[in-house]
Amino acid sequence: MSAALQTPAPTRPPTEMTPPSGGHVLPVALYLKVFGALLFLTGVTVFVSYLDLGRTSIVVAMSVAVVKAFLVAAYFMHLKFDEPFHVLIFVASILFVVLFFALTLVEFGSRGDVVPEQDTPAYEQDNPPAAPVPTPTPLGNTPAAPPVGQQQPSAAGQCDWRAFTASLCERRMV
Amino acid sequence: MNRTTSTHGPDQSPSLHAPYDSAQQQRSASKLGMWIFLAQEILFFSGLFMAYIVLRFLYPDTFLQAHAKLSIPMGASNTVILITSSLTMALAVRAAQIGDRKGQVRLLAATLLLACAFLVIKYFEYMAKIEHGFLPGALYTGTGLAGKPHLFFTMYFVMTGLHGLHVLAGIGLIAWLIMRARKGAFHAGYHTPVENAGLYWHLVDLIWIFLFPLLYLVK
Numbered sequence A: 001m002s003a004a005l006q007t008p009a010p011t012r013p014p015t016e017m018t019p020p021s022g023g024h025v026l027p028v029a030l031y032l033k034v035f036g037a038l039l040f041l042t043g044v045t046v047f048v049s050y051l052d053l054g055r056t057s058i059v060v061a062m063s064v065a066v067v068k069a070f071l072v073a074a075y076f077m078h079l080k081f082d083e084p085f086h087v088l089i090f091v092a093s094i095l096f097v098v099l100f101f102a103l104t105l106v107e108f109g110s111r112g113d114v115v116p117e118q119d120t121p122a123y124e125q126d127n128p129p130a131a132p133v134p135t136p137t138p139l140g141n142t143p144a145a146p147p148v149g150q151q152q153p154s155a156a157g158q159c160d161w162r163a164f165t166a167s168l169c170e171r172r173m174v
Numbered sequence B: 001m002n003r004t005t006s007t008h009g010p011d012q013s014p015s016l017h018a019p020y021d022s023a024q025q026q027r028s029a030s031k032l033g034m035w036i037f038l039a040q041e042i043l044f045f046s047g048l049f050m051a052y053i054v055l056r057f058l059y060p061d062t063f064l065q066a067h068a069k070l071s072i073p074m075g076a077s078n079t080v081i082l083i084t085s086s087l088t089m090a091l092a093v094r095a096a097q098i099g100d101r102k103g104q105v106r107l108l109a110a111t112l113l114l115a116c117a118f119l120v121i122k123y124f125e126y127m128a129k130i131e132h133g134f135l136p137g138a139l140y141t142g143t144g145l146a147g148k149p150h151l152f153f154t155m156y157f158v159m160t161g162l163h164g165l166h167v168l169a170g171i172g173l174i175a176w177l178i179m180r181a182r183k184g185a186f187h188a189g190y191h192t193p194v195e196n197a198g199l200y201w202h203l204v205d206l207i208w209i210f211l212f213p214l215l216y217l218v219k
Helices: A028-049 A056-076 A084-109 A122-126 A161-170 B023-058 B060-069 B072-097 B101-132 B149-182 B192-216
Strands: none
Touching (some): A028 A056, A028 B192, B023 B060, B023 B149, B023 B192, B072 B192, B149 B192
């Protein structure tokens, strides 16, 4: 094996020194700036969560999280100054996660769309749910009548496993 | 680790092993392995994130109500603690790069302290949940929440618990690094373990950056 197999490092900004084993030393000021940006963005995330943005609030929160992730990956993890192959590995893993989410959500979101009898689990066909789940009551009030199949802990704090498993079927979790 | 005497040019540190021809090649291979591990870690957590997405999609009101039982100040403090620990870790790697032995030990120790602080706050958060019966799945005995709050708390405990285990593993890793760094094992010519532990630690921070808004700031 020869030096030809070594990946040439990309051009990088002037640094104080380059260690003998490769790599790159970044100035402390750069790390501190990234740190400041991360703290600021954390503040933004918390602040925005108190605003009433409806459905876009999750989009905003995730966008800010992505920006923070980019800063950590590019500067703290040195991806900006590192071999491009490492960037490829990182980005590829994210792409596969996105693929995973997309396909699962497509499948999940379209359940029951095609043939209702075939898409309803057998348990529910035999025992259709008696009543719809009541709308959530305000905090502090326990619901008077629990919905069908909801797990009921007994007075001693034990769990009703049979009802719990049945409720999983009812809710299409199994 | 074995220390083979170098017989080649001046860029070969005493920690160079066969089959690598140079320290740079050895470092590059080592970092490649670490990045592949990090890719696996991302996919590892993605399963839980997928479960979170599905459950939140199914029961948005439950998530909205149940998440109010979490303490945003504690969650935000943990976020700040982890981001600061990422900074001290990055600076520790830099200290190793320029051969500053005292600096790297101090900064690694700071990272370790911050990581422990994170776990301490987590401990108090968990205790508060357990006291009120806000437990995962079938263990749930809390009151005052409508819908299916045991599902939310399942996601909360499993996701933060798995993340907490990663923090614990990171603490062990950093403690090992400190012990080696104090003996001067890391210098400008060889500091790959510090770099790789840094990468792992930054990933732990990255995961928390996504966990925090999803669990604590539901809207």
